[in-house]
Amino acid sequence: MTVAHAPDHAFAVLAYGNSPFLEGCLASLAAQTVTSRIVIATSTPSEFIAGAALRAGVPICANPVRGTIANDWNFGLRATGARYVTLAHQDDTYAPTFLAETLAAFGDGAGALCFSGYQEIDDAGAAISSKISRVKHLIEAITLGASRSASGWRLRAFLSFGNPLPCSSVTYDLSQLGDFSFSADFASNLDWDAWWRQMTSGATFRRAPGRLVGRRHNQMTETSRLLKDGTRRREDLAMFRRAWPRPMADLIARFYQAGY
Numbered sequence: 001m002t003v004a005h006a007p008d009h010a011f012a013v014l015a016y017g018n019s020p021f022l023e024g025c026l027a028s029l030a031a032q033t034v035t036s037r038i039v040i041a042t043s044t045p046s047e048f049i050a051g052a053a054l055r056a057g058v059p060i061c062a063n064p065v066r067g068t069i070a071n072d073w074n075f076g077l078r079a080t081g082a083r084y085v086t087l088a089h090q091d092d093t094y095a096p097t098f099l100a101e102t103l104a105a106f107g108d109g110a111g112a113l114c115f116s117g118y119q120e121i122d123d124a125g126a127a128i129s130s131k132i133s134r135v136k137h138l139i140e141a142i143t144l145g146a147s148r149s150a151s152g153w154r155l156r157a158f159l160s161f162g163n164p165l166p167c168s169s170v171t172y173d174l175s176q177l178g179d180f181s182f183s184a185d186f187a188s189n190l191d192w193d194a195w196w197r198q199m200t201s202g203a204t205f206r207r208a209p210g211r212l213v214g215r216r217h218n219q220m221t222e223t224s225r226l227l228k229d230g231t232r233r234r235e236d237l238a239m240f241r242r243a244w245p246r247p248m249a250d251l252i253a254r255f256y257q258a259g260y
Contacts, residue, residue: 006103009171010037010080012061013088014072018048021091021216024125026056028093034100041076043067070182070190073167077182083175089168093125093214101208102171108148111206112176112198116169121214130217132256136164144207151204159199160243162236162256163192169213176203189235196242233257 011029015022029038040053043063053060061079065071076087084106088094098116105114117140120133143158144150150158158164170191180198182190198205236256240249 004034004100006034006036006084006099008082009084009086009099009103010039010082011086011088012039012041012076012079013058013090014076015040015042015049015052015090016044016072018046019090021093021123022049022052023055024093025088025090026052026058028095029088030056031096032094032099033096034103036099037080037082039080041072041079043072043075068184069187070184073182073190077172078174084171084173086171087167091216092168093121095210095212095214097210098208098212099171101210101212102206105148105206105208106171106173108206110173110176110204111149112173112203114171114173114206114208115165116208116212117210118166118169118213118215119211121216123216125214127214132162135256136162139164144209146209148207148209149204150207151199151202155199155205156243159192159195161252163189163195163239165191165195166213166215167191168215186235188232189239192235192239196239 013022013025013029026038029036038056038058040049040058040060041063042049042060043066045060045062049060061076063072063075065075073087077085084103086099086102102114102116105111120128120130122128139161140158143154147154180194183193186193237250237253240253240256243249244252
């Protein structure tokens, strides 16, 4: 049962292609206990996306510029004019309390963004566990514990052993981010790069620690394509070398990539 509305928040669903999971994502956003605006943001409008939008009763914001993934994410981030924006990924699902818990975490104090925990799911929506997700959950538990916020050395430690923070779990407070944008220098790790830049600028991250996002990885996702063509491995190495001296970075990257 919905109990409130969030006038300063919007979900921008990043859509492309013909994802069979888009309508499930939209349904999970419509089922939030705190209601919010929902839009589809896309640079590849199609009959498929239009049909999903019509059935869900949500508008489409069409990006007139087709370019990099960063261009699509930056467009989605500001397409709604809302203060708080969640860039929802079309293949993922959201627990009914995702927004309520996220906004409550923002209410605990100022933060550039708020992230929740996540659970890997299969195509049917059932919870699964991979080697890499288990490692990421362990890193989060060791570095952040039960903390509801992260900054300074604790946040640096959290981000230094891989990217444990999926973009779809993140809600941004644009009033705190200034002229922030995702970098077109990355195709796979543009989110990890963004978290690192915010961390080094002194930002505080708020946290809703429950596993409130269901994350899918399958052969249709962009992540799978970037793994196949080697982009992910190159970008992982570049990020590890920001955090560690080169010999240590290369060693950590080798272990990290063994979990793909």
